[in-house]
Amino acid sequence: MKNISFRNDVLPLKNVLYRLALRITLSHEEAEDIVQDTLIKVWNKRDDWQEIDSIEAFSLTICRNLSLDRMKRAANDNSSIEESNVDAADTTSSPYEDMMKKDRIETVRRIVNGLPEKQRSCMQLRDFEGKSYKEISNILGLSEEQVKINIFRARQTVKQKYQEVDKYGL
Secondary structure, eight states, X not given: OXXXXXXXXXXXXXXXXXXXXXXXXXXXXXXXXXXXXXHHHHHHTGGGGGXXXXXXXXXXXXXXXXXXXXXXXXXXXXXXXXXXXXXXXXXXSOHHHHHHHHHHHHHHXXXXXXXXXXXXXXXXXXXXXXXXXXXXXXXXXXXXXXXXXXXXXXXHHHHHHHHHHHHHTO
């Protein structure tokens, strides 16, 4: 029998949930709201936790679905989702290096944000969260083969577009 604890098993997932929601919505405020809603939904299902194979996959699935629902609602409201902030660069290098690093990070972020949602989600879970193909498959409701294809295509697109930008300075 599994003994799932909200404090030990669910709360530590909040950063992973936030990053997934942010990758889908591209909005810090939306992502924070979605994490709160996800935690509430997971808590409200606490009576069913014993039947859940992976509380992490369950939580990530709820987070993804809430994020996609918000995106659909935002699209219907004709609001813009292009308001993503750039994190402050660290101050251990010269201002020029900081600017170059910040530009490269922003370029990659812009390219990744421009990917189709499934590719973005697969890439986020695999490359940034370190999930296995099987875990991603369970979370996103795709076959492992579809997950691998989405990740491959996402990486190819990011690499190709980054090289184009780097080559032409766009």
